[in-house]
Amino acid sequence: MTGDDVRGGRLDGKVVIVTGAGNGIGAGFATALAAEGASVAVVDIDGGAAEQVVSAIRERGGRGLAVPVDVTDRASVRAMVSAVLAEFGDIDVLFNNAGILLKEPYLSTTERQWQKVLDVNGLGVLLCTQEVARHFIARGRGKVINTCSTSSRSPSAHFAAYAASKAAVLSLTHSSARALAPYGITVNGIGPGIIQTDLWSQMHRDETGSARAADSLAALDDYTPTILLGRVGTPGDVAPTAIFLASDDSDYITGQLIMVDGGIVLQ
Numbered sequence: 001m002t003g004d005d006v007r008g009g010r011l012d013g014k015v016v017i018v019t020g021a022g023n024g025i026g027a028g029f030a031t032a033l034a035a036e037g038a039s040v041a042v043v044d045i046d047g048g049a050a051e052q053v054v055s056a057i058r059e060r061g062g063r064g065l066a067v068p069v070d071v072t073d074r075a076s077v078r079a080m081v082s083a084v085l086a087e088f089g090d091i092d093v094l095f096n097n098a099g100i101l102l103k104e105p106y107l108s109t110t111e112r113q114w115q116k117v118l119d120v121n122g123l124g125v126l127l128c129t130q131e132v133a134r135h136f137i138a139r140g141r142g143k144v145i146n147t148c149s150t151s152s153r154s155p156s157a158h159f160a161a162y163a164a165s166k167a168a169v170l171s172l173t174h175s176s177a178r179a180l181a182p183y184g185i186t187v188n189g190i191g192p193g194i195i196q197t198d199l200w201s202q203m204h205r206d207e208t209g210s211a212r213a214a215d216s217l218a219a220l221d222d223y224t225p226t227i228l229l230g231r232v233g234t235p236g237d238v239a240p241t242a243i244f245l246a247s248d249d250s251d252y253i254t255g256q257l258i259m260v261d262g263g264i265v266l267q
């Protein structure tokens with residue numbers, strides 16, 4: 001075993017679903033959770049990317065299952081939940097992490113852009129939570145963790161639809177915490193700041209046509225002065241909070257948003 005191999009630990013025996021786990025923050029969650037002993041359903045609209053993350057988990061001795069899903073489609077979400085139950089027999093934790101980013105000046109944001117971003121980032125959280133909650137209610141416990149954002153608290157002019165969608169995720173975190181507490185289910189949010197992932201390079205490609213990773217990284221550096229700790233983050237900066245929220249250590253916490261942003265939003 002190497003240092004990256006499964007070492008067992010805080011999530012032994014738990015079954016965790018991570019949506020949007022084919023890339024970026026979700027892939028970081030999936031590999032870190034598996035390294036703590038969880039069986040991880042790596043679910044993503046990009047089935048090939050999900051398979052790659054599962055291969056990496058298995059190479060390190062972990063347990064993973066790739067399931068293609070479109071979080072905006074209830075039938076697809078139901079099929080995903082059935083596939084996870086068929087493979088692992090139970091579900092302990094759901095991470096609603098799938099999301100898309102849109103940068104567009106406020107005045108030119110279109111109906112179509114609004115609908116797309118609100119569907120993936122907002123409706124997707126509602127549908128996945130509803131479908132997994134049915135299982136949690138039957139077993140009398142469960143945890144839901146939603147990927148929010150600094151934009152949930154502090155919207156900027158060029159990310160109006162995205163920020164509205166992330167405010168919706170925070171609101172859903174609060175409403176579902178209230179709705180599901182009587183069934184022993186907790187719901188919390190993680191608020192990443194500026195995290196270096198393909199979300200940003202994709203946006204940079206769309207904006208400039210440049211696929212150069214160095215250009216996209218340089219564009220991210222523009223945000224550095226807004227971060228108290230003086231650097232953008234990586235998925236590895238966010239994963240420890242995901243492990244904590246998935247573990248029994250968070251059992252008495254619900255309805256909360258934990259910012260992991262290097263100090264952008266001060267609450």
Ligand SMILES: NC(=O)c1ccc[n+]([C@@H]2O[C@H](COP(=O)([O-])OP(=O)(O)OC[C@H]3O[C@@H](n4cnc5c(N)ncnc54)[C@H](O)[C@@H]3O)[C@@H](O)[C@H]2O)c1
Nearest residue numbers: 020022023024025045070071098099149194195197198199
């Ligand atoms: N990167 C950041 O700076 C940052 C900051 C705050 C919040 N977030 C949030 O973190 C989450 C992950 O972002 P990321 O930076 O890792 O992005 P990413 O683009 O690297 O990964 C997002 C994943 O979601 C998947 N996805 C997109 N639409 C989907 C759908 N309809 N159904 C299922 N999967 C779908 C994509 O295929 C992709 O694998 C998002 O919710 C994002 O809003 C990111």
